[in-house]
């Protein structure tokens with residue numbers, strides 16, 4: 613038999629005082645609400661992962677942000693295979709040349725500079741190689757003749773902001789858009805006729821999803837990289853050469869600098885790397 617004390621405890625378990633019944637009911641409701649919220653947010657996240665963010669550039673603009681006219685997307689004169697694909701907000705880190713042969717895209721940031729850009733151009737010309745130059749707007753305005761030479765020799769331009777503003781990605785969309793339009797226009801109109809600006813590269817690679825999207829909306833393909841030479845740290849010519857020899861792969865986008873500090877090591881590394889890359893069968897192409 614139960615003692616009186618045990619009987620009281622048993623009665624409280626079977627039929628608890630009303631305060632505990634309310635507490636139990638509220639706890640149950642809170643737990644169910646929490647579980648429902650977790651399930652719904654997980655479903656939402658899966659949908660985003662499955663479909664990707666719904667950001668694509670307007671289809672009716674070309675790489676310069678002008679309305680597309682018939683024939684504008686034809687490959688640039690004398691540069692077979694350099695057709696311009698549609699611009700979308702998808703960071704380019706590899707090339708897609710559609711050829712069987714291995715291809716590599718060489719990119720040079722932070723110029724143009726009278727100290728290094730002409731030397732880089734000389735070496736590229738020697739090997740018939742084309743590259744992409746991610747220029748700082750103020751540098752381009754200071755050295756328009758170098759921008760003109762880059763264009764004349766069949767290379768492509770990439771906007772790297774007016775002042776190498778690494779915080780551009782944290783600005784509000786309107787300001788970000790104004791900044792990119794200004795730098796793109798400056799770069800384009802410093803040469804005659806105005807150049808097409810194919811790409812935008814975030815200073816220091818500080819991309820945000822919004823910056824990626826705004827670059828595409830401004831008519832520029834967001835350009836990343838897949839091989840970082842770290843040449844700006846001046847690790848020695850051998851280290852720069854080694855980073856490319858070890859990291860290069862078909863479709864690689866390689867990051868060099870022809871401005872922003874002493875770049876003798878970069879120039880020497882490029883001088884060694886171009887023949888080596890050619891020996892490996894690499895073609896020099898634009899990111900696409």
Ligand SMILES: [Zn+2]
Pocket residue numbers: 721722772776815816
């Ligand atoms: Zn830079």
